[in-house]
Amino acid sequence: MSDHKENFFVDFPPTSTDEWMEKITADLKGADFQKKLVWRTNEGFTVNPFYRAENVEGLPTLENLPGQFPYVRSTKKDNVWYIRREIHVDDFAEANKKAVKLLTKGITSFGFHLPKNGITPENIKVLLKDISPEKVELNFRTCISRTLELARVVSDYLLKNNFELTKCQGSIEFDPFRKILKKGIDSPQWAEEAAEIVNITSQLPHYRCIYITGNSFSDVGAYIHQELGYSLSYGNQILGALIEKGIDPVVAANKIKFTFGIDSNYFMEIAKFRAARWLWAEIVNAYEPLHAGQYSDEERKNAAKMNVHAVTSAFNQSVFDPYVNLLRSQTEAMSATIASVDSLTVRPFNEAFETPTDFSERIAVNQQLLLKEEAHFDKIIDPSAGSYYIETLTSSIAEQAWKLFLKTEEQGFYENLKAGAVQDAVNASGDARMIAVAKRREVLVGTNQYPNFTERRSDTLAESHQHACGCDGDKETPFKKLKVRRLADDFNELRLATERSKKTPKVFMLTIGNLAMRLARSQFSANFFGCAGYELIDNLGFNTVEGGIKAAREKDADVIVLCSSDDEYVTYAPEAFDMLKGGKELFVVAGAPACMDDLKAQGIEHFIHVRSNVLETLILFHKLLGITIK
Known part of the structure; x- marks a missing residue:
């Protein structure tokens, strides 16, 4: 072969860049570039439609290598991650059988959730029978x-059974602020307890015991910079407290583990993990004079080095059309593994409405195995490195998260928790995202967009999964807490109310006039009303309004x-409205025509269009149709 390289x-x-801008400006035909193509993120910075080498000049992350401080690209020189499976333990022997079987299915890590009254040496021995702590990460x-x-109990088990402790990887999860x-x-007494658990696990060099649960924020709707900024402050609060209790800074840092959620904002999530490692490395390094x-x-x-466990989102899981949850969690898993996390849990797709089945749990594991064994994600370290877009996102997220970190550090994370500042900020973000979903500014496929309106769920929905509320509900508590909910909750209630009513409303599309507009608006309307689970009756079109009204009544709509064009609504809407006076049917115009105010003056009340609050509008129709929402 020739060594000559062709250019x-x-x-x-x-x-x-100026030439690119000239071409884009010409193609926009007078539209504003900033309004049309520049995206404003929830994190407070803008994203451009294209990036070039000049956009990343001077960024401190560009020369970083995998495994090299400050670990932007990775904390290791490979991309091997632990495939983790969560096991809720009721019966220790049964949990052991399940775990041993899973070891043959590709699992390399377990997250055991143990009952508080079952913490005994005997039970731990039963649970870990035939499971080698030297080969499997145990949490x-x-x-x-x-x-x-x-x-x-866990420390005694590992010490007394003469395992090679340097090969034992895992964690005992002590989350000091979980209760609040x-x-x-x-x-x-969280600081004293944190120091005590560090001392208890001191002989286990690769067992982490302080858990910083950033997913607590993301799973209730926090924006990315909030999850990251608050988690960093959370970690620094614990790190500082441990040092004050006499724990060596290096020992303390090596005992801290972070868990982050993963949302469906694919590239932003990749950048988040890169920024997280970078900022945490700088924070820990700032304590260097203490152990010089x-x-x-x-x-x-x-x-x-930040040890990161990632968990796919619970916040965006839907009850209806649950297989879409597979699509969301798969892109989330891709973001996490491309970003070189240390371990990953993929939530089962049906977790939102029932206890996960063997099938859904197997699929959740296979989602990771596909990335590892077929897509070979474990063979490539940080493939996003050098991407102008990802590098810019990494720097922008880091900047916003650092601002929030510094602001929180003025009083300290714990004091902000007691004051409710953290909870208020995160809950406000969750509220904003719920409104965005209601208005379709944030899309949940299968929920507020492209619903499967024939699907039924109320008969199979487990009582314990009917709501996404926390165990304490709305009970008064000494301090503020996070609102536990899912993005789809309000739409789920709409659909379930429709099912429970035992009379599914029929929505008839009276399509007439301009072919393109009537088809587009009938599809829009079907999508709109399908979000409430109504029965949809579409049509190819009618020659007269009278013919459409007659057909609708024959279908008992x-x-x-x-559904027509704006110009034709001037004539068709008043005609249809007059014919329906005195009838039981609700009359709706699809669109927001220029004549809307005139039509309203004539008594036409209901319009649906792209600026409608879908949720509020459907709640109104539920009320008008006599459907009660619990």
């Missing part, structure tokens, strides 16, 4: 009131939607 672009002169969680006892975030209850001379440079740098 295939020699005949193509470089194109400047344990229980009620926070028993976590110290769990740490003692989830239940609104303070645990004032005690450790080698490599040991100090290793302590600054409850709602008649006029």
Whole structure:
């Protein structure tokens, strides 16, 4: 083979940014570039439609290599991650059988959720029978009131059975602020308990015991910079408290593990994990003067590595059309693995409405195996590196998260929790996202867009999954807490109310006039009313309004939607409205024509269009049709 390298672009002169802008401006035909093509993120920065080398000049991340401080690209020199499966333990022997079987299915990590009254050496021995802690990452969680006892039992088990401790990987999950975030209850002894669990696990060099649960924020609707900024402050609060309790900074940092959620904003999530490692490394490195001379440079740098477990989103899981959850969780898993996380849990697609089945749990595991064994994601380290877009996103997210971190640090994370500032900010973001879904500014396929309106769920929906509320509901608590909910909750209630009514409203599309407009608006209307589970009756078109009204009444329609063009509504809408006076049917015009105010003056009340609040409009129609929402 020839060593000569051809320059295939020699005949193509470089194109400047100004030339690109001239072409884009011409194609926009007078439309505003900023309004048309520049996207404003929830994180507070703008995203351009294209990026060039000049956009990343001077970024400090460009020269970073995998496994090199500050670990933007990765904390390791490969992309092997633990495929984790969560197991809720009721019967320890049965949980062991399940885990041992899963070891043959590609699982390399377990997250055992243990009952608080079952933390005994005997039960742990039963649970871990035929499971080697030297080969499988083992993570344990229980009620926070028993976590110290769990740490003692697990540590004793590993020490007494003479395992090679340097090969044992895992965690005992002590989340100091779980109670205040989830239940609104303070645990004032958190610092003492955190120091104690670090000391208990001191002989387990690769067992983390302090859990920073960033997914607590993302799973209730936090924006990316909030999840990251608050998690960093959370981690720094614990790190500082451990050092004050006499724990060596390197030891303390090596005991902290982060869990982040993954939302469906594909590229932003990739950038989030890269920014997270970068910022945490800088935070830990700032404590270097406290242990100067005690450790080698490599040991100090290793302590600054963020250990990240990622979990696909619970917030965007839907009850209806649940297989779409597979699509969402798959792109989320791709974001996490491309970004080089240490371990990953993919939630089963049916978790929102029933206890996961063997099938859904197997599929959740296979989603990771596909990425690893067929797509070979584990063979490539940080493929996004050097992308002008990803590098810019990484820097922008880091900047916004750092601003929030510094703001939170003025009082400290714990003080902000007690004041409710963190909860208020995250809950406000969740509220904003719920409104965005109601208005379709944020799309949940199968829920507020492209619903399967023939699907039924109320007969199979488990009682324990009817609502996404927390265990304490709306009970008054000493401190504010996070609102536990899902983006699809309100739409789920609409659909379930329709099912429970035992009389599905019929929506008849009265299509007439301009062919293109009537087809477009009938499709829009079907999509709109399908979100409430109404029966949809579409048509090819009518020659007269009278013919359409007659056909609608023959079908016993409850709602008649006029679908035509704006110009034709001037004539057709009043004609249809007059014919329907005195009838039981609700009359709706699809669109927001220029004559809308005139039509309203004539008594026509209901219009649906792209600026409609879909949720509020459907709630109104439920009320008018006598359907009660619980």
